[in-house]
Amino acid sequence: MDTAEEGRIYKCLFTGSVSSLLTLPLDMLSTENLLADCLQGCFVVTCTLCAFISLVWLREQIVHGGAPLWLEQNQQQPANAAGQPNEAPGPGNGGAENQPMPAPADPPAENAAAAAAAAEVPDIPPDPAEDLELDNEDEEEAGAEDVADANNGAQDDMNWNALEWDRAAEELTWERMLGLDGSLVFLEHVFWVVSLNTLFILVFAFCPYHIGHFSVVGLGFEEYVRASHFEGLITTIVGYVLLAITLIVCHGLAALVRFQRSRRLLGVCYIVVKVSLLVVVEIGVFPLICGWWLDICSLEMFDATLKDRELSFESAPGTTMFLHWLVGMVYVFYFASFILLLREVLRPGVLWFLRNLNDPDFNPVQEMIHLPIYRHLRRFILSVVVFGSIVLLMLWLPIRIIKHILPTFLPYNVMLYSDAPVSELSLELLLLQVVLPALLEQGHTRQWLKGLVRAWTVTAGYLLDLHSYLLGDQEENENNANQQANNNQQARNNNNAIPVVGEGLHAAHQAILQQGGPVGFQPYHRPMKFPLRIVLLIVFMCVTLLLASLVCLTLPVFAGRWLMSFWTGSAKIHELYTAACGLYVCWLSIRAITVLLAWMPQGRRVILLKVQEWTLMIMKTLIVAVLLAGVIPLLLGLLFELVIVAPLRVPLDQTPLFYPWQDWALGVLHAKIIAAITLMGPQWWLKTVIEQVYANGIRNIDLHFIIRKLAAPVIAVLLLSLCVPYVIAAGVVPMIGVTMEMQNLVQRRIYPFLLMVVMLMGILSFQIRQFKRLYEHIKNDKYLVGQRLVNYERKAGKPSPAAQSSPAQE
Numbered sequence: 001m002d003t004a005e006e007g008r009i010y011k012c013l014f015t016g017s018v019s020s021l022l023t024l025p026l027d028m029l030s031t032e033n034l035l036a037d038c039l040q041g042c043f044v045v046t047c048t049l050c051a052f053i054s055l056v057w058l059r060e061q062i063v064h065g066g067a068p069l070w071l072e073q074n075q076q077q078p079a080n081a082a083g084q085p086n087e088a089p090g091p092g093n094g095g096a097e098n099q100p101m102p103a104p105a106d107p108p109a110e111n112a113a114a115a116a117a118a119a120e121v122p123d124i125p126p127d128p129a130e131d132l133e134l135d136n137e138d139e140e141e142a143g144a145e146d147v148a149d150a151n152n153g154a155q156d157d158m159n160w161n162a163l164e165w166d167r168a169a170e171e172l173t174w175e176r177m178l179g180l181d182g183s184l185v186f187l188e189h190v191f192w193v194v195s196l197n198t199l200f201i202l203v204f205a206f207c208p209y210h211i212g213h214f215s216v217v218g219l220g221f222e223e224y225v226r227a228s229h230f231e232g233l234i235t236t237i238v239g240y241v242l243l244a245i246t247l248i249v250c251h252g253l254a255a256l257v258r259f260q261r262s263r264r265l266l267g268v269c270y271i272v273v274k275v276s277l278l279v280v281v282e283i284g285v286f287p288l289i290c291g292w293w294l295d296i297c298s299l300e301m302f303d304a305t306l307k308d309r310e311l312s313f314e315s316a317p318g319t320t321m322f323l324h325w326l327v328g329m330v331y332v333f334y335f336a337s338f339i340l341l342l343r344e345v346l347r348p349g350v351l352w353f354l355r356n357l358n359d360p361d362f363n364p365v366q367e368m369i370h371l372p373i374y375r376h377l378r379r380f381i382l383s384v385v386v387f388g389s390i391v392l393l394m395l396w397l398p399i400r401i402i403k404h405i406l407p408t409f410l411p412y413n414v415m416l417y418s419d420a421p422v423s424e425l426s427l428e429l430l431l432l433q434v435v436l437p438a439l440l441e442q443g444h445t446r447q448w449l450k451g452l453v454r455a456w457t458v459t460a461g462y463l464l465d466l467h468s469y470l471l472g473d474q475e476e477n478e479n480n481a482n483q484q485a486n487n488n489q490q491a492r493n494n495n496n497a498i499p500v501v502g503e504g505l506h507a508a509h510q511a512i513l514q515q516g517g518p519v520g521f522q523p524y525h526r527p528m529k530f531p532l533r534i535v536l537l538i539v540f541m542c543v544t545l546l547l548a549s550l551v552c553l554t555l556p557v558f559a560g561r562w563l564m565s566f567w568t569g570s571a572k573i574h575e576l577y578t579a580a581c582g583l584y585v586c587w588l589s590i591r592a593i594t595v596l597l598a599w600m601p602q603g604r605r606v607i608l609l610k611v612q613e614w615t616l617m618i619m620k621t622l623i624v625a626v627l628l629a630g631v632i633p634l635l636l637g638l639l640f641e642l643v644i645v646a647p648l649r650v651p652l653d654q655t656p657l658f659y660p661w662q663d664w665a666l667g668v669l670h671a672k673i674i675a676a677i678t679l680m681g682p683q684w685w686l687k688t689v690i691e692q693v694y695a696n697g698i699r700n701i702d703l704h705f706i707i708r709k710l711a712a713p714v715i716a717v718l719l720l721s722l723c724v725p726y727v728i729a730a731g732v733v734p735m736i737g738v739t740m741e742m743q744n745l746v747q748r749r750i751y752p753f754l755l756m757v758v759m760l761m762g763i764l765s766f767q768i769r770q771f772k773r774l775y776e777h778i779k780n781d782k783y784l785v786g787q788r789l790v791n792y793e794r795k796a797g798k799p800s801p802a803a804q805s806s807p808a809q810e
Contacts, residue, residue, distance in 0.1 A: 045193075048200040058275060058365070062268070065366050071267040205236065212239030229317035237280065244273040271369055278368045278376060286383065288321065291328030293388055297396040300403065301553075303411035335387070341446070345454050347472040348522045393542055394549040401550065409554065412575040444591060460540055464533045468525035556582030620703045627711040629668070634660065635718040636674075637667030642722070642751045652748055686710075725750045 066072075212235040216225050225234050247270040254263035299305060313320045339354055356362060368376070403410055461467030527533060560578030563585065599607045641656075641663050650656040678687050689709045696702055729747040738746075 044201065045197055048197045048204075051200060051204055054276075055272065058272060061365050062271065062369060065363070065369070067267075068271070068370050071264065071271070208239030208243055209236045210239070211242055212236055215239070215242055229313075230321075237277070240273055240277055244270060244277065247273060274373070275365065275368045281376075281380065282364075284325070286380065287328030287332055288325045289328065289384060290331050290387055290391075291324030291326070293391055294327055294331060294395065295324060297391050298399065301395075301399050301410055301412055302414055332387070335390070341450055342453065345450060345457055346470055347524060349524075350470060390545075394545055397546060398549040398553055401546075402553065406554070409557075412557070413572055414575060444594070445587070448590065448594075456544060460537060464536055464540070465527045466533055466537060469527075472522050472524060556586060558582065559585050617698065617701065620701050621698055623703060624701065624706055624711075627707070627715070628671075630664070632711070632714055632718065633667030633671050634664045635667070635715065635722065636670050637663035637665070639718060639721055639751075640666060640670060643755050644752070647749060647752050650748075652744060656748075686714075725754055 209232065215238055216222055216235055225231050228234055247266050251263055251266040251270060254266055295309065296306070299309075309320075336357065339351065340357065343351060343356065343358065399410065457470050458467070461470045556579050557575060560575075560580070560582030561573075563581050564573050564578050596607075599610055638658065638660075641658060646656040675690060678690060681687065693706060693710065696705075726747075729743070729750045733743055733746050
């Protein structure tokens with residue numbers, strides 16, 4: 001019920017009317033729209049919980065990673081003033097963020113965090129919650145104590161007692177939370193949850209929203225904001241921006257009048273707002289820009305216009321923005337993955353202008369805390385230019401070339417027709433659940449790509465005399481191979497070590513996320529006319545990327561269209577199908593060629609033996625695939641159609657139609673979800689069997705074990721779930737002599753009814769077990785005096801009467 005109250009409080013605060021505030025007590029007791037308010041309240045409580053956890057984690061970053069120098073520079077002056085005369089504050093002690101930064105110039109992007117951290121040795125800050133409005137003299141006298149309290153506070157933070165937390169966790173039991181122990185502590189818990197969530201809503205949503213709303217209305221931008229369909233989000237972000245500006249101005253004023261605690265509290269609040277806005281920009285705005293730019297540059301590939309995208313945005317703004325953000329996130333992720341692959345091939349130091357995610361000194365949160373806003377803005381603009389240029393080079397320009405060279409090849413067919421044997425939902429599920437995981441989870445694909453990059457680098461290096469610059473000196477690489485391996489192993493050992501005091505959470509996170517690879521800088525030989533050679537290298541790289549994009553956009557689709565024509569004839573097929581089929585065929589062809597090339601030096605006899613082994617393995621894999629990826633998903637999708645989809649979509653006076661292909665595609669999705677939940681759940685027979693199948697893999701596949709332990713039981717359960725209700729509805733019910741309307745009702749509703757019965761029985765059995773445990777726990781707490789473990793030893797011979805009576809006495 002507290003979630004419903006949170007949702008109603010949230011709606012009351014953002015309604016903006018006095019009547020809603022006056023009727024809030026009655027609205028909280030109302031049962032109208034209870035489910036919707038509960039769902040909205042759950043979302044609000046989740047957001048406030050995430051915000052609270054983020055604040056605690058950010059405080060941990062500031063305490064252990066160090067606050068910015070502009071926040072700490074005035075903190076040490078009162079400590080020195082305890083034994084020296086007071087000095088007038090200089091102009092450099094202002095609150096502006098970019099003034100006290102001592103770095104003369106921007107270091108390379110991948111070493112920015114290390115440079116910022118090396119430029120300062122800050123004290124650990126005191127708790128900003130202890131803010132007191134002192135006058136000028138009191139602030140100066142308390143300055144020396146602040147530094148000592150900060151150091152003592154750091155020791156207290158690192159010497160916390162885990163037993164107190166365990167004792168508090170033991171006191172918080174389900175009986176006490178639900179009020180089953182006879183106390184009313186659960187009402188206190190509800191009150192504190194509602195109060196704290198209301199406070200979070202007021203501080204982090206209500207105030208920024210209304211600050212932004214008044215500013216937007218005052219500046220006359222209300223119509224533009226309303227036309228964006230995201231008025232609340234944009235208004236809140238504007239409020240946070242104005243709040244950040246206000247905090248930094250107030251921080252400067254507090255520094256001028258030397259109110260140290262007020263200055264520090266304002267600075268910490270500004271850091272919180274600054275990091276929050278930078279996270280929104282990095283994770284939200286930047287992928288959204290990339291997604292929209294990808295869509296705009298690919299309009300001709302799908303025969304679409306900007307007017308079509310505008311209409312789709314007007315019809316479903318939330319869905320459109322989410323899809324573009326998702327596409328942008330995928331693009332950024334694969335770009336970062338390709339950069340990591342390049343770092344494994346190129347000489348350390350070539351990609352100095354890109355952030356090195358494998359650098360142990362790299363911490364994005366620490367960069368957000370320490371670096372000034374103008375450097376983040378400059379990095380954001382540079383990233384937009386780089387990513388946008390790559391999209392132009394690898395998407396827009398190849399599309400223009402294809403339209404001129406192959407006029408009939410484009411556009412791609414992304415529309416479905418009535419004679420198409422598939423549906424859009426099934427093809428998207430097939431692509432996401434079958435094709436992409438099979439291609440991306442293969443380590444061979446990454447090795448092939450790495451080999452191609454290495455071959456291109458060697459070729460470009462020898463053509464342009466840049467081999468030393470791109471790959472380093474070959475002699476030094478051969479002589480220092482063992483030394484490099486030892487250094488990498490030592491770096492991994494250092495990263496896996498327990499972080500010392502002062503490194504904090506970010507050191508542990510970097511130790512977990514560290515994946516090895518070359519880190520640092522390696523010298524190289526600089527040839528003559530080096531700038532010209534670098535320009536030629538960039539041109540050669542652009543031409544290579546353009547040709548690779550042309551091949552990727554044409555070859556898989558050509559192969560897929562040709563293969564799919566044998567099945568569908570002249571019918572229109574969605575290009576996702578043709579592209580997926582072509583990618584699979586290309587991947588299988590390259591894999592077969594590489595395997596044959598690896599087997600050829602071993603002789604004909606070994607090749608024949610390998611062919612026999614692989615033939616047997618392929619036959620077993622096909623049988624397992626038919627059962628696990630064909631029959632089980634089809635039965636599972638058909639059961640889902642009968643239980644959920646048909647009762648909700650098809651009225652009783654109409655006949656439901658079933659599409660096996662679509663049911664199979666949905667069954668694949670459901671099977672993967674069920675398998676993932678099973679692997680994350682408790683230990684039982686299905687989890688044990690699935691784990692054993694995963695452990696064996698394809699090379700050691702056990703066909704008898706899979707059929708006997710996995711396929712046969714699951715297929716039997718699914719067939720019983722499908723057949724037993726049908727036999728009851730079509731065979732038993734007509735024998736009773738009911739009307740045709742009742743027979744139709746039973747046939748259409750028996751599947752969801754039986755599902756509800758099974759779920760109810762499961763819930764009841766679970767609750768009965770839980771109440772039995774609760775009963776035993778309460779009985780033991782009330783009446784059990786104690787328990788003692790006694791060793792039982794069987795003695796040889798006939799025991800004495802005293803020995804016989806001793807167990808009874810115990």
